[in-house]
Amino acid sequence: MLHPKVFLIACLAQISTAATELAPKRFSTLPLGDIKPTGWLHDQLQVQTDGVAGHMHEFYELVSKSDWIGGHSYYSYLEEAGSYWFNAMVPNGILMNNTIINEKTQAFLNYVLDNQDETGWLGPEVGTDKPRYLWGRYPFFFGAIQMVEYRPELTDTVVTALHKFVKLANRMLHNEEGIEKWAATRWEDFVIVLQWLYDHHPRGEEELLLDTMKHLKWSGVPWEKVFSQEYFPTGPVENLTNPFGMELSWHGVNMAEGLKALPATYRFTHNQSDIDAANDSWDLMFKYHGRPSGAYAADEMLAGLEAVRGTELCLVVEAMFSGSYLYQVIGDLKYADRVERMAYNALPATITADMWGRQYLQQQNQIAAKNMSPNPFPEDGPYSNVFGLEPNYPCCTVNFPQGWPKFITNAFLTTADREGLIQLYLGPFQVQTTLSAANQVQVTVDTLYPFGDTLHTTINAAKPFTYSVRVPSWVTDGFIRFSGGKQRQLAPDSESGLMQIEVGAGLTSFVMHVPARISIEKRLHGSVAVHRGPLNYALDIPRSEKIIAQDPHEPHAVDLQMEPTGAWEYAIDSDTATMTFHNEAELDLESPWTDSYSLPSPIFDSGKPPVSITVNACSIEWPLAGDMFITSPPEHPRCIGEERMIQLTPFGATRLRISEFPVYSTHEDQLDDGDVGQTVFTL
Ligand SMILES: *[C@@H]1O[C@H](CO)[C@@H](O)[C@H](O)[C@H]1NC(C)=O
Ligand SMILES: *[C@@H]1O[C@H](CO)[C@@H](O)[C@H](O)[C@H]1NC(C)=O
Numbered sequence: 120m121l122h123p124k125v126f127l128i129a130c131l132a133q134i135s136t137a138a139t140e141l142a143p144k145r146f147s148t149l150p151l152g153d154i155k156p157t158g159w160l161h162d163q164l165q166v167q168t169d170g171v172a173g174h175m176h177e178f179y180e181l182v183s184k185s186d187w188i189g190g191h192s193y194y195s196y197l198e199e200a201g202s203y204w205f206n207a208m209v210p211n212g213i214l215m216n217n218t219i220i221n222e223k224t225q226a227f228l229n230y231v232l233d234n235q236d237e238t239g240w241l242g243p244e245v246g247t248d249k250p251r252y253l254w255g256r257y258p259f260f261f262g263a264i265q266m267v268e269y270r271p272e273l274t275d276t277v278v279t280a281l282h283k284f285v286k287l288a289n290r291m292l293h294n295e296e297g298i299e300k301w302a303a304t305r306w307e308d309f310v311i312v313l314q315w316l317y318d319h320h321p322r323g324e325e326e327l328l329l330d331t332m333k334h335l336k337w338s339g340v341p342w343e344k345v346f347s348q349e350y351f352p353t354g355p356v357e358n359l360t361n362p363f364g365m366e367l368s369w370h371g372v373n374m375a376e377g378l379k380a381l382p383a384t385y386r387f388t389h390n391q392s393d394i395d396a397a398n399d400s401w402d403l404m405f406k407y408h409g410r411p412s413g414a415y416a417a418d419e420m421l422a423g424l425e426a427v428r429g430t431e432l433c434l435v436v437e438a439m440f441s442g443s444y445l446y447q448v449i450g451d452l453k454y455a456d457r458v459e460r461m462a463y464n465a466l467p468a469t470i471t472a473d474m475w476g477r478q479y480l481q482q483q484n485q486i487a488a489k490n491m492s493p494n495p496f497p498e499d500g501p502y503s504n505v506f507g508l509e510p511n512y513p514c515c516t517v518n519f520p521q522g523w524p525k526f527i528t529n530a531f532l533t534t535a536d537r538e539g540l541i542q543l544y545l546g547p548f549q550v551q552t553t554l555s556a557a558n559q560v561q562v563t564v565d566t567l568y569p570f571g572d573t574l575h576t577t578i579n580a581a582k583p584f585t586y587s588v589r590v591p592s593w594v595t596d597g598f599i600r601f602s603g604g605k606q607r608q609l610a611p612d613s614e615s616g617l618m619q620i621e622v623g624a625g626l627t628s629f630v631m632h633v634p635a636r637i638s639i640e641k642r643l644h645g646s647v648a649v650h651r652g653p654l655n656y657a658l659d660i661p662r663s664e665k666i667i668a669q670d671p672h673e674p675h676a677v678d679l680q681m682e683p684t685g686a687w688e689y690a691i692d693s694d695t696a697t698m699t700f701h702n703e704a705e706l707d708l709e710s711p712w713t714d715s716y717s718l719p720s721p722i723f724d725s726g727k728p729p730v731s732i733t734v735n736a737c738s739i740e741w742p743l744a745g746d747m748f749i750t751s752p753p754e755h756p757r758c759i760g761e762e763r764m765i766q767l768t769p770f771g772a773t774r775l776r777i778s779e780f781p782v783y784s785t786h787e788d789q790l791d792d793g794d795v796g797q798t799v800f801t802l
């Protein structure tokens with residue numbers, strides 16, 4: 120075990136050897152506002168805006184009474200709550216064109232910048248003797264960058280303030296100041312901010328920016344070691360000793376943010392080993408802690424594969440954001456496949472349908488949401504899976520609202536030369552942007568995806584360009600058809616994995632069909648998870664809900680206890696040949712769905728999605744482990760009732776659920792091969 124200080128000194132010696140320019144990303148993001156959600160996705164962001172996200176500035180002390188509007192809070196405006204809120208509500212407000220939210224975020228920006236002191240510091244420590252730590256500002260910087268993208272007239276003010284802050288931060292880092300345990304793990308977020316300055320507004324400060332990035336990298340957690348085969352924990356960590364003397368390097372949210380560290384480092388080291396380690400880190404994380412929902416388990420610290428262990432909501436939205444960044448640097452579509460799975464499963468599942476209540480921790484098998492006894496989470500409280508305003512800890516309340524907006528703003532990218540446009544995430548969107556050579560392009564994608572398999576795309580371009588679409592790894596027998604043209608099989612480019620379409624000037628329209636087969640994922644104790652396309656399918660356990668707390672100022676902000684009112688003790692027949700996929704909204708490919716079908720709102724609620732899978736099942740004995748959570752799925756369970764059919768629905772629409780099922784009958788040898796977490800059988 121290296122003492123952190125010794126490690127730091129050893130590492131600082133390497134700084135001078137690194138390269139002196141920033142390597143380009145393979146793909147670039149579009150400015151905030153160029154990509155808009157439409158259809159059900161627009162509705163989902165409206166639900167978020169009508170929920171706690173869009174209202175917390177009115178009543179939730181941590182943001183409503185922060186210093187920036189003259190109130191007082193122990194949670195000052197750039198220490199966590201205000202910064203997280205700003206990072207999320209800037210894109211939320213702009214994407215929904217919500218005047219009130221946009222005014223609030225503008226006021227927040229003005230307040231922070233107006234109170235920058237002469238040394239360059241930003242934050243409530245100005246004029247006090249509070250110690251200055253760097254981290255609390257990083258989410259604020261992300262929000263400020265997004266505002267500049269949308270409102271270029273803010274560029275000079277924001278960029279000037281950032282450069283001033285960077286000069287101070289650089290001096291602090293040289294003096295080993297400003298780093299406490301959170302800044303030591305989250306340095307990559309500041310590196311990414313510095314890279315934005317370097318790429319877009321360097322103002323001749325390239326050397327200083329690079330020097331600051333390098334010092335940040337060596338100021339904290341050595342992610343290349345944490346994420347290496349040698350040190351990576353292959354199970355829950357509560358009884359392990361952290362080899363780096365930095366407990367927080369195994370903290371779920373820090374790791375979700377840390378997944379960006381190595382691709383960000385690569386840009387200034389040009390070291391292929393950083394790319395390789397970044398790429399492997401993703402696989403290690405999901406192999407040993409992955410969930411059928413797309414996320415991984417960390418109930419504060421990494422939690423392994425058992426289905427009752429928790430996944431923190433902050434982790435879900437941070438891992439989605441990191442996955443988007445990893446794709447932009449590395450270009451492997453595995454990141455995009457998984458981000459889409461997290462967005463369409465893990466994110467909605469852990470928030471009430473009206474988006475007023477959120478959990479701190481979600482469980483893959485979750486039969487109740489209540490104060491639990493005993494507590495299945497070694498390092499979080501027994502109240503962590505209750506749906507409410509701030510169960511366990513407030514951070515997720517202010518941080519979760521970045522999830523949908525950032526998924527949307529990362530859904531389309533341009534090639535590095537800005538000549539080509541890529542649809543990375545499938546869903547309903549509208550894009551209006553300018554590619555290189557002043558090529559004005561509009562794209563409309565009409566689809567029910569992931570609740571349908573068909574995407575109707577219309578493009579209007581000033582000049583010819585290459586339009587690419589990600590073809591998810593689960594698509595089989597997909598095809599594309601241009602209006603008036605022939606149907607042909609999807610043929611993704613062998614190197615990029617993207618379906619490339621040469622688009623002429625003027626109007627182009629085509630239909631893409633991206634069907635998938637039902638697949639089975641192997642889980643612990645001989646259990647299985649059921650998937651089709653990006654969606655994980657679960658048993659939606661009927662439930663009763665009871666209000667157990669209510670905010671005195673906001674009647675919508677309630678804590679909900681949920682208990683099962685129906686059976687959950689089922690084993691299934693895991694032979695996919697006995698399963699049937701249903702889609703009530705199944706589209707007539709000849710006519711656009713918009714005429715005939717619109718999804719209910721909010722969509723992520725019991726009985727709302729039009730898709731389901733029926734499977735054969737039987738009742739089994741499945742004991743409780745506590746009040747109320749269950750033991751691991753029983754191995755080789757015996758049926759105690761008749762075989763019958765049960766319906767599985769999208770995981771994201773369930774609040775109480777079983778998603779890792781015991782198996783009473785199986786296709787021959789189906790589960791013998793492969794590791795837990797792998798797809799072992801597809802019909
Ligand atoms: C590249 O990465 C390897 C492994 O982390 C390290 O040993 C080497 O010093 C790095 N090289 C540079 C130039 O940073
Ligand atoms: C945004 O809202 C403002 C004020 O309500 C309105 O004038 C404007 O047209 C809206 N913009 C868009 C793009 O909908």
Ligand SMILES: *[C@@H]1O[C@H](CO)[C@@H](O)[C@H](O)[C@H]1NC(C)=O
Pocket residue numbers: 355357358
């Ligand atoms: C950790 O130690 C506790 C107490 O000995 C034990 O109950 C628990 O099962 C251990 N957890 C793991 C993952 O080994």
Ligand SMILES: *[C@@H]1O[C@H](CO)[C@@H](O)[C@H](O)[C@H]1NC(C)=O
Pocket residue numbers: 394395398399402449451453
């Ligand atoms: C990243 O990892 C995947 C396996 O998950 C591998 O197929 C791919 O080649 C790797 N890419 C790079 C750039 O190393």
